Amino acid sequence: MxxxxxxxxxxxxxxxxxxxxxxxxxxxxxxxxxxxxxxxxxxxxxxxxxxxxxxxxxxxxxxxxxxxxxxxxxxxxxxxxxxxxxxxxxxxxxxxxxxxxxxxxxxxxxxxxxxxxxxxxxxxxxxxxxxxxxxxxxxxxxxxxxxxxxxxxxxxxxxxxxxxxxHPLLDEPEEFDPRSLPVPQDAEVMGLLPGSRMSEVRMLLPMMLQAARIMREQRPGLHFVLPLAPGLPLAKVQPLLKRLPSGTTVLTGLAPQAMARARALLVCSGTATLQAALAGTPMVVVYKTGGFNYRVARSLIRVEHIAMPNLIIQRRLVPELIQETATPEKLAAEGLRLLTDEERRQRMIQGLRDVRLRLGGPxxxxxxxxxxxxxxxxxxx
CATH class of the missing domain: 3.40.50.2000 (Glycogen Phosphorylase B;)
Structure with missing residues (x-):
């Protein structure tokens, strides 16, 4: 036997x-x-x-x-x-x-x-x-x-x-065909990643969409792509999508493809920031939670940064907008800087390469x- x-x-x-x-x-x-x-x-x-x-x-x-x-x-x-x-x-x-x-x-x-x-x-x-x-x-x-x-x-x-x-993210395929996303081929694209949990999406998505409206007023050709995490209950997400800025494409999944296609990203703090770093795409990291949650967490946290790329490289490489600094206006301003300040973009891209090197190989x-x-x-x- x-x-x-x-x-x-x-x-x-x-x-x-x-x-x-x-x-x-x-x-x-x-x-x-x-x-x-x-x-x-x-x-x-x-x-x-x-x-x-x-x-x-x-x-x-x-x-x-x-x-x-x-x-x-x-x-x-x-x-x-x-x-x-x-x-x-x-x-x-x-x-x-x-x-x-x-x-x-x-x-x-x-x-x-x-x-x-x-x-x-x-x-x-x-x-x-x-x-x-x-x-x-x-x-x-x-x-x-x-x-x-x-x-x-x-x-x-x-x-x-x-x-x-x-890190297992290094095991994933690195090359994505930009044509696989349903966005205009010649468009300047910014990705919006509001998190994988419904509580994060409720808190961050309206802020990101308002920031997108502000940015589009200044750059009318800017296109936004919103890849929703596959596990999110779409019935609960739909009410948040009623007033999308013009030029926004909503997807289910395809976050790696969106990161590779975008010129810059607005990203919820978490694993997605590491995915964005491995894609080499400049980003603004944002997080906001309820006041009680924030006060308790703030009293316990013992690190200077919350964004994973910053933790890995041990310096403030990507901007972090946390709690009271996380507003649509500040988010839009930081996002626009990533599109317009080429010197800053290149410094961040080089720093993201360093992040990747520190993680070893696949x-x-x-x-x-x-x-x-x-x-x-x-x-x-």
């Missing part, structure tokens, strides 16, 4: 983690086609063949004020996932970011003797630095995607086994898949 297939549980609670997790799963399938993979995720992980027990979009939060309305659902999912670990006793638990949920699940896995691979570390280096030591208590190996993360954990949790694997998903397989092979069966 043959040996049972390897069992993997994977948890990705956010849109970017869903995408990165799906790339990892595809690499795992190449190395171990018979592996049985279940867990929490979104459409990308589902499409990759993962059996979803809970959907990420039902559990995702932005800010502290969203906790109570979703608390019952989140606690129910956490309880269900702990039960799943106990019943399945998988060969490996892979956690992707999503700390408040995954820390609790990881600790339960440690009690059950299930090895834990943490891929895409939560941003404990930005706030809650003491959590690095907590991670050392339940994580068997941490796969770092940023070089500064490796240095941070070596300093704050030296007993935690880790490796720098590079192959992160494959390296993590190989790491996962080696961890499972070491586990007694």
């Amino acid at each position: 043959g040996q049972e297939p390897l069992r993997v549980v994977l948890v990705a609670g956010e849109a970017s983690g869903d995408q990165h997790g799906a790339k990892l799963v595809r690499q795992l399938r190449e190395l171990c086609p018979e592996a049985a993979i279940s867990g929490v995720g979104g459409p990308a992980l589902e499409a990759s063949g993962v059996r979803l027990l809970y959907r990420a979009e039902d559990l995702t939060l932005v800010g502290f004020s969203e906790v109570l309305p979703k608390l019952k659902v989140i606690l129910g999912a956490l309880k269900g996932m702990k039960r799943h670990l106990k019943e399945q006793r998988p060969d490996l638990l892979i956690l992707i970011d999503f700390p408040d949920f995954n820390f609790r699940l990881g600790k339960a896995a440690r009690r059950l003797g299930v090895p834990v691979l943490y891929y895409i570390s939560p941003q404990v280096w930005a706030w809650r630095a003491k959590r690095a030591q907590q991670m050392a208590g339940f994580v068997d190996h941490l796969a770092c995607v940023f070089p500064f993360e490796q240095r941070f954990f070596q300093l704050n949790a030296p007993m935690l086994p880790l490796s720098f694997v590079g 192959g992160a998903s494959r390296r993590v898949a190989e790491l996962a397989l080696s961890m499972m092979e070491k586990k007694p069966r």
Whole structure:
């Protein structure tokens, strides 16, 4: 009788983690086609063949004020996932970011003797630095995607086994045909990326559209492209699109193509800023949340920048408009500067090249898949 297939549980609670997790799963399938993979995720992980027990979009939060309305659902999912670990006793638990949920699940896995691979570390280096030591208590190996993360954990949790694997965004195709987007071929294009979560879109999209109107008054030929994140509920987005500026094309997905085609971008802080950096497209980074969320976060954050390109290069390369400075007027002014100040554009483009170099080369998903397989092979069966 043959040996049972390897069992993997994977948890990705956010849109970017869903995408990165799906790339990892595809690499795992190449190395171990018979592996049985279940867990929490979104459409990308589902499409990759993962059996979803809970959907990420039902559990995702932005800010502290969203906790109570979703608390019952989140606690129910956490309880269900702990039960799943106990019943399945998988060969490996892979956690992707999503700390408040995954820390609790990881600790339960440690009690059950299930090895834990943490891929895409939560941003404990930005706030809650003491959590690095907590991670050392339940994580068997941490796969770092940023070089500064490796240095941070070596300093704050030296007993935690880790490796720098590079960033999975570098695994994606780099060349896009500009003709694949339905925009005028000779138009000057600016991309609008208001975030992947509905709460971000509600807060930022109206501001971006108002900024677009201001910019178009000064540059009538300017065309805007708005690639909406695939997981957004379109029924909730549609009311925000009733008064689009003229010369605006709305797409579902295709953000990488829009970034490659655009001459400049207005981008919500998050993974999209790193995607934009890898595309080499100048950007303005913007973020705004509720007053309560902002005050709590501000009291905890311990880094000078919030935009990922700035964190990687360790200086203010791209402008950041945060909270009270995030207004349509300031957003429009910064956006226009990226279109008109060629010297500034070129300095930023060169800086974005440096960001890319610091992330290493492609192959992160494959390296993590190989790491996962080696961890499972070491586990007694």
